[in-house]
Amino acid sequence: MSADANPAERPATLPTQPAGAWLDAVRWDADGLVPVIAQEQGSGDVLMFAWMNREALALTAELGRAVYYSRSRQRLWRKGEESGHVQQVHEIRLDCDQDVVLLKVTQLGHEPGIACHTGRHACFFQRLEGQGAEAQWQTVEPVLKDPETIYNR
Amino acid sequence: MSADANPAERPATLPTQPAGAWLDAVRWDADGLVPVIAQEQGSGDVLMFAWMNREALALTAELGRAVYYSRSRQRLWRKGEESGHVQQVHEIRLDCDQDVVLLKVTQLGHEPGIACHTGRHACFFQRLEGQGAEAQWQTVEPVLKDPETIYNR
Numbered sequence: 001m002s003a004d005a006n007p008a009e010r011p012a013t014l015p016t017q018p019a020g021a022w023l024d025a026v027r028w029d030a031d032g033l034v035p036v037i038a039q040e041q042g043s044g045d046v047l048m049f050a051w052m053n054r055e056a057l058a059l060t061a062e063l064g065r066a067v068y069y070s071r072s073r074q075r076l077w078r079k080g081e082e083s084g085h086v087q088q089v090h091e092i093r094l095d096c097d098q099d100v101v102l103l104k105v106t107q108l109g110h111e112p113g114i115a116c117h118t119g120r121h122a123c124f125f126q127r128l129e130g131q132g133a134e135a136q137w138q139t140v141e142p143v144l145k146d147p148e149t150i151y152n153r
Numbered sequence: 154m155s156a157d158a159n160p161a162e163r164p165a166t167l168p169t170q171p172a173g174a175w176l177d178a179v180r181w182d183a184d185g186l187v188p189v190i191a192q193e194q195g196s197g198d199v200l201m202f203a204w205m206n207r208e209a210l211a212l213t214a215e216l217g218r219a220v221y222y223s224r225s226r227q228r229l230w231r232k233g234e235e236s237g238h239v240q241q242v243h244e245i246r247l248d249c250d251q252d253v254v255l256l257k258v259t260q261l262g263h264e265p266g267i268a269c270h271t272g273r274h275a276c277f278f279q280r281l282e283g284q285g286a287e288a289q290w291q292t293v294e295p296v297l298k299d300p301e302t303i304y305n306r
Contacts, residue, residue, distance in 0.1 A: 019286045022290055037190055037202065039197075044196070046192055046199060046255055049190065049253040061281060091280055091281070093280050094277070094279040094281070095201070095276040096271050096278070100202040102277040118249050120249075123250075124253075124255040126248070126249075127244055127245070128245040128246070132173070132215070133172045133173040134173075135175045135214060136174070136175055137175055137247050
């Protein structure tokens with residue numbers, strides 16, 4: 001019997017909720033999100049951290065490029081949609097507790113790759129220096145491209 | 154005037170709240186936590202993902218070993234306290250939005266290092282294989298040590 005034969009037996013899934021046991025296996029948080037780490041395939045550098053909802057993860061797998069969920073804008077965020085700095089996705093991994101995703105990516109759109117909105121290679125450019133209460137976050141990575149020229153093209 | 158001269162002028166900080174502008178700079182979430190990525194210094198492998206509160210981050214910096222905050226147990230979790238798989242911390246980094254921490258660590262206690270409670274090197278041992286709704290998470294990394302022998306010594 002096809003799914004259309006008896007509408008009452010159709011899955012209760014909304015049209016925007018992509019199907020897949022692999023998506024059900026993810027332990028989404030109370031907001032329906034999962035934290036995501038993007039790691040550069042070639043260098044091993046941790047580029048950035050973001051969030052995905054079910055639709056973003058399904059799209060990422062389907063398109064082979066990173067699609068996140070922006071909590072501030074409350075909508076899908078196709079990485080690179082404004083900057084051109086698209087992330088090509090080689091692998092999608094899930095952790096032991098099924099509640100964190102790791103992407104292995106190539107950062108496209110600039111050489112070397114720019115993942116951060118500040119125009120830097122990666123978002124983790126502040127390093128703690130010093131000891132105790134006097135320690136300070138120091139910026140230790142260069143800006144590769146002026147963000148003004150990235151976002152106001 | 155010393156801080157003891159006039160008790161009324163003492164900082165209102167609780168004894169368990171370590172001081173430091175660098176700790177104030179972190180954008181703690183509504184639960185007072187920040188997500189933390191632990192990356193192996195030598196290999197670049199992303200080992201695990203966890204959370205820290207202010208005390209955990211201060212202790213991590215002070216001790217040079219990773220101290221997380223366990224959300225399930227609601228207490229500090231000195232990584233390796235049961236397993237012996239301590240993480241020596243070489244660098245503490247903060248991201249562009251000041252709300253994610255990256256640790257560069259050496260995973261001690263076993264060779265090769267075991268960060269995951271399943272006895273594997275890293276927590277991200279499940280890789281998505283296949284396409285569309287039929288895709289599946291496949292375990293692609295070996296168990297290096299039986300968890301029974303890690304936690305019931």
